[in-house]
Amino acid sequence: MDKKELFNQFVAFTTAVHQVTHELTQNVKIxxxxxxxxxxxxxxxxxxxxxxxxxxxxxxxxxxxxxxxxxxxxxxxxxxxxxxxxxxxxxxxxxTEDGEKIMEEAFACIDERFQQLIQHASKKDLEDISYALNILDEKVFNPNS
Amino acid sequence: MDKKELFNQFVAFTTAVHQVTHELTQNVKIxxxxxxxxxxxxxxxxxxxxxxxxxxxxxxxxxxxxxxxxxxxxxxxxxxxxxxxxxxxxxxxxxTEDGEKIMEEAFACIDERFQQLIQHASKKDLEDISYALNILDEKVFNPNS
DNA sequence: TCCATTACTTATCATTTGATAACAAAATAA
DNA sequence: TTATTTTGTTATCAAATGATAAGTAATGGA
Known part of the structure; x- marks a missing residue:
């Protein structure tokens, strides 16, 4: 595993993450x-x-x-x-209560789009995704926790 | 695998990604x-x-x-x-050539910080990371490509 | 007590970013 | 040919964000 190659993969990945999070949140309109x-x-x-x-x-x-x-x-x-x-x-x-309500609606809206995103994922896919998220959290994005 | 739970994991993950990418790019000063x-x-x-x-x-x-x-x-x-x-x-x-030069410097600077981030990763860790990036790209962030 | 530090606020100004209208030029369709 | 659509530009205004100076109040240490 070439570390330079991993960097390129990492850059492409983070770009995709930003893109997708933008899409997920873009129709949250407060x-x-x-x-x-x-x-x-x-x-x-x-x-x-x-x-x-x-x-x-x-x-x-x-x-x-x-x-x-x-x-x-x-x-x-x-x-x-x-x-x-x-x-x-x-x-x-x-x-406040109003704030909670608004943010819960916002998260529900994002969740809805997220569920669309993974709608075709099998049970095993979901497990793989969760596992992959954990690995990256542990080894790259949250190395201390 | 509960899809609601996966959503929470996803939100925490994307937050961490944004945080880390910010840290990696923050000392790129053009x-x-x-x-x-x-x-x-x-x-x-x-x-x-x-x-x-x-x-x-x-x-x-x-x-x-x-x-x-x-x-x-x-x-x-x-x-x-x-x-x-x-x-x-x-x-x-x-x-332009100037633009290329500046952006290559910027990427080199980000790469440098990225290498710090994964400096303690073993050979197997790197393979795991790469594999996890692929899985997520494939199943969540770039489902079409 | 006096002084330095911390946590936060207010006020102000400059810069960046977003939104929109109006336009020009090229391509395409009728 | 004429109308319509596409691609991009210029100009202008409003809003959001960033930077900084000055100030208040509470804390804690000398």
Missing amino acids: ENITPVQYKILEYIKVSQPVTPTEISDCQHMSLPNTSRELRKLQERKLIKKIIDTEDRRKHYVCL | ENITPVQYKILEYIKVSQPVTPTEISDCQHMSLPNTSRELRKLQERKLIKKIIDTEDRRKHYVCL
Whole structure:
């Protein structure tokens, strides 16, 4: 196995992943939500509670810009902030009920398209896919966990 | 294999892929190139020659905006356009020598970080990774090819 | 107590990106 | 030939995003 060749395979693969994730999410349409705001909501949904600093780090945006987007999401009642009782500088960000509802709909929509994508997969195919995902997670994308 | 469970695994996986590709490309710094322009160059590099319409489709941007960015890249002598002799409406876009040089440097930089990522992988690991990439390409991300 | 650091906010400005209308030129179909 | 479609450009405006300075409040250490 040539490592250079593996790199080419890797590049083609990640391109395909980006393409497919774009297709899966493209018909998720939340009223008046910008792409960046959607990514933030998605992150909160999966990892809540999170602090603005964590969002800032994970989404690769400055804390001031994160703060601005969070304020907009809060104004739209999609998220709420809870101040840590231990360290009152820290804010824990969570989805509100409205936010949860919207994100569950979004995920359901993505899931629906995902199920279409794998509709022709056999039982063994599904096992192979799951196994392959695990291998790559373990050896490339999440080597520590 | 529960299809719902596979979806969760899939979501976590694609998130990790996006995260890692961001890390691999983040220290590719080309002077005065915007992210969109970089994505266009990357696409041209891999798929040249391409037409503006193809770029527009693949990068999910309107043709006018594609045209604008291509003009900027052309002004910087990173790409060139060749008019199709058969159908003179069509323009084939290619990298110039300067463009090739810059993109090869960029890819070398990404490759370097990729090699770090898999530096501890054994021969068998590499084979497993390659196999897993193939499986996923075949059954999920590139079902037609 | 005083000072430095951390977590976050507000405000402002520049740049990038997206959307749309109007146009030109070439190809194709009627 | 004339109309229609395709391919691409230019121009303009609005919105989203990025960068940075300045400020508040809480914490923790000297």
